[in-house]
Amino acid sequence: MSTVTAIIRDDARLVAAELARELRPLAGTTLLLTGAGGFIGSYLLDVLAAVGREGGGPPCHVVALDNFRVGLPERVQHLAGHPDIEFLSHDVTQPLPLERPVEWLIHAASIASPTFYRRFPLETIDVNVNGIWRLLELARRARAACSTSAAARSTATRPPR
Numbered sequence: 429m430s431t432v433t434a435i436i437r438d439d440a441r442l443v444a445a446e447l448a449r450e451l452r453p454l455a456g457t458t459l460l461l462t463g464a465g466g467f468i469g470s471y472l473l474d475v476l477a478a479v480g481r482e483g484g485g486p487p488c489h490v491v492a493l494d495n496f497r498v499g500l501p502e503r504v505q506h507l508a509g510h511p512d513i514e515f516l517s518h519d520v521t522q523p524l525p526l527e528r529p530v531e532w533l534i535h536a537a538s539i540a541s542p543t544f545y546r547r548f549p550l551e552t553i554d555v556n557v558n559g560i561w562r563l564l565e566l567a568r569r570a571r572a573a574c575s576t577s578a579a580a581r582s583t584a585t586r587p588p589r
């Protein structure tokens with residue numbers, strides 16, 4: 429996978445600054461991002477890393493989950509050691525080993541490329557069905573403020589109370 433570029437960094441900073449008001453509710457909370465090593469996840473991670481700086485408030489703590497089958501991808505290496513980002517290597521279809529309550533969930537873990545979902549059809553169904561099941565289970569338990577799933581093509585949901 430590609431590495432982070434100056435364009436992505438600037439873009440993430442601009443998005444965080446532009447959305448500072450909308451993103452303010454994230455301040456001081458914990459957000460779980462699945463698929464953090466992927467295309468969408470890594471971009472979101474850059475935006476979230478910029479939120480505290482550009483939004484002027486305290487940043488949020490991000491649990492960046494991915495199965496990281498081949499290790500921490502080069503694309504997010506620059507965020508290793510970031511004080512507000514905790515990388516968690518885990519399969520999202522399995523019970524989630526979270527050590528702190530989370531207020532926000534973004535689900536972007538998936539096998540998204542046709543090359544791979546043709547090769548791994550059952551694993552693709554597994555992550556799309558059981559992965560989101562785990563996330564919604566967690567959202568209900570944690571009474572998360574909001575969860576959203578890139579895997580369901582950007583469907584925002586509120587968990588049942």
Ligand SMILES: NC(=O)c1ccc[n+]([C@@H]2O[C@H](COP(=O)([O-])OP(=O)(O)OC[C@H]3O[C@@H](n4cnc5c(N)ncnc54)[C@H](O)[C@@H]3O)[C@@H](O)[C@H]2O)c1
Nearest residue numbers: 463465466467468494495519520536537538540555578579
């Ligand atoms: N890329 C787009 O333009 C786009 C647009 C709309 C929706 N989506 C959807 O968003 C989701 C993410 O897309 P992407 O392009 O970032 O995909 P991607 O393949 O780049 O990233 C997916 C990430 O999920 C991780 N993953 C896969 N199975 C996992 C598991 N069982 N446990 C933990 N992590 C796992 C992979 O390691 C990878 O890092 C997909 O469902 C896709 O259909 C993508």
